[in-house]
Amino acid sequence: MGLDLGSQVVKAVEITLEGPEPVVTGFARVEIPPGGDRVQALAEVFKQGKFRSKQVVTSVSGQNVVVRYVNMPKMSENELRQAIRMEADRYVPFELAETTLDCQPLKRKTQKTGDEGAPANGDTMSVLLVACRTQTLEEQIQQVNSQGLSTVAIDVDAFALANAWELCGLPEEELEEAKTEKTEERAIALIDIGATRTSINVLCGGETCFSREIGIGGHDMTQAVARRLGVELFEAEAIKRNPQGQEVEVNRAIQPVLEDLTSEISLSLDYVEHHEGLRVEELLLSGGGVLVQGAQSYIEQATARTTRSWNPLEGLRIAVDRVDVEELEAWAPSLVVAVGLASRVRSS
Ligand SMILES: Nc1ncnc2c1ncn2[C@@H]1O[C@H](COP(=O)(O)OP(=O)(O)OP(=O)(O)O)[C@@H](O)[C@H]1O
Ligand SMILES: [Mg+2]
Secondary structure (H helix, E strand, O other): OEEEEOOOEEEEEEEEEEOOEEEEEEEEEEEOOOOOOHHHHHHHHHHHHOOOOOEEEEEEOOOOEEEEEEEEEOOOHHHHHHHHHHHHHHHOOOOHHHEEEEEEEOOOOOOOOOOEEOOOOOOEEEEEEEEEEHHHHHHHHHHHHOOOOEEEEEEEHHHHHHHHHHHHOOOHHHHHHHOOHHHOOEEEEEEEEOOOOEEEEEEEOOEEEEEEEEOOOHHHHHHHHHHHHOOOHHHHHHHHHOOOOOHHHHHHHHHHHHHHHHHHHHHHHHHHHHHHOOEEEEEEEEOHHHHOOOHHHHHHHHHOOEEEEOOOOOOOEEOOOOOOHHHHHHOHHHHHHHHHHHHHHHHO
16 A cells, blocks of 8 residues: 655555556545644545555655765675765764665766766766655654554655656556666656645656755645635635636736746756756656646646646556545546555565
């Protein structure tokens, strides 16, 4: 079960392997009301979802997580795990004793500019370093345990996007091709616009080469609508989703937020293109924030790149006897993180 503990919506998607085929066998989403409690929403999700699995994969994001791309001398994975603890001091802003670290050597060549660590040459490798405050992880594990479930892995939102893309974003042969040298310069950006933040993960040759979080999301649009129309937040939320005659006012309110968000996205794309010497050809948008009227076309036009809203369930079989398909499809773009987390069933 992939459990996405979003800041506004708790979402869970259960994927079961039937032979080699991943099948969606459970789904639930519960919104946390303003001032409401996430643990309560979590309990409600498990009640609604009637999941069979007790194995949960969840994720972290936000200020308690740090992701870095670091050049290191070539070494074995075991040696790397030892070395990274020493290196981490330079990159991680938290007290190391209270921090959990993980790392992964990447296939890409080390970069001469931009990346941190040793100067890039033939004897260096690029390493993805992730650090998270241990307390954040423990709290999350405790919340899952309190529901009688166990946490088998904790990912980062941005990387869950990549797992969802691997699961269903490309047909098998295209994926193989994407991993070969000749398409190494082809890149796509996975962009998840949540309530409070937007996660970006740029993949080149099927592997992450850049990730970032921007602290702008759907909640900022709701606040802008509330200010412009002089209404309470809960009312603004409803009007934003269904403007009914107030489209012009709503669009005017959210436009500056979309502009700010898109300019941050563009900065990231420019950086990664310059740094990696590639072109990001396509943007795949997800998260509840893309459901806002006009968001996709605005981002497409402002970034001058092919942009589409991403349904992570495309090509996946759904157990219609266990899942409300209409509800699932309606919220599909906001389920990418949960699907990516659940996709780990393939490697369990
Ligand atoms: N129909 C809709 N039109 C516009 N916005 C919508 C619609 N439905 C949901 N949203 C917005 O989507 C956002 C919630 O999306 P999502 O579930 O991806 O957030 P989250 O994962 O809880 O947040 P975060 O990732 O920032 O922690 C809210 O800001 C909500 O207003
Ligand atoms: Mg989210």
